[in-house]
Amino acid sequence: MKLAVAGKGGSGKTSISGTMARLLARDGYKVLAIDGDSNPNLALTLGVPPERMNDLPVLTRDLLERSDDGPKLAKSLEEICETHSLRAPDGVTLLVMAHPQHAGTG
């Protein structure tokens, strides 16, 4: 099951996403959580300690390559998870998308 969680800022979508991920992982599901928000705090909601926030690997555009059908991942998702994911409590795999803001002065 692939779920997209959408909502206005402040609606609680990140709290709900993170809580769902943790509880489903406890139920025995293999859970991949993807932070696509430009203010990444899914990690905290998943229970990653704040002091580990700087270790968060992000997915950058160079993981994509062109194909006839448009951009495709240059490696398998498993390979990408090995190098670019962080393991959150209860075994949740977390991938964080890189955002243009990261390259800015902010």
Added chain:
Amino acid sequence: MHATVRSVIEAAANQDNEVCILDTEASPEHLSRGTAQYADAMLCIVEPYYKSLETGRRMAVLGRDLGLERVALVANKVRDERELEAVRKFAETHDLEIAGIIPFDEQMPGAERAEASPVDFAPGTKAVAAIGEMARRVAAGNGGSIPSPAPPETADAAGNGGSIPSPAPPETADAAGNGDSIAKPLSLEET
């Protein structure tokens, strides 16, 4: 960025025991770029006031345009029956499913302030229980019954001390099992 998200979701495995959860950007703009296009379902989290509901509706329309199998609202921070009724009425008017109703719970902003997961901060709190119940239903790919995807041993094997409240009683499952798109109202007065 949007292409990366899209490609990752596309590549995510989709076995029965696997769940991929994409926490999307707050602005609906990404949806028109197809970020959610390879998702099986989209949950639009709304609060029980008009602007939030209207944003949720717009996101739901975009999700349907992408051809997603299931697009549903989740009513969050619901304080009382009156608010719940407003959400249900809105959903009915716009022919939208309500996948879950999460009660307002002071523990949720509390967890945020503590920079902790609600699951660790307040394991048994009512919002976490409601989210868990919804998650199990949605992950099982149906609007109705609440099958347990793993035997209890598996949950224990996670080795985390925190016990999770069991999912909602079977009545809830029966109520939704008939294909009704509107979730049965929960009693918000409890606990």
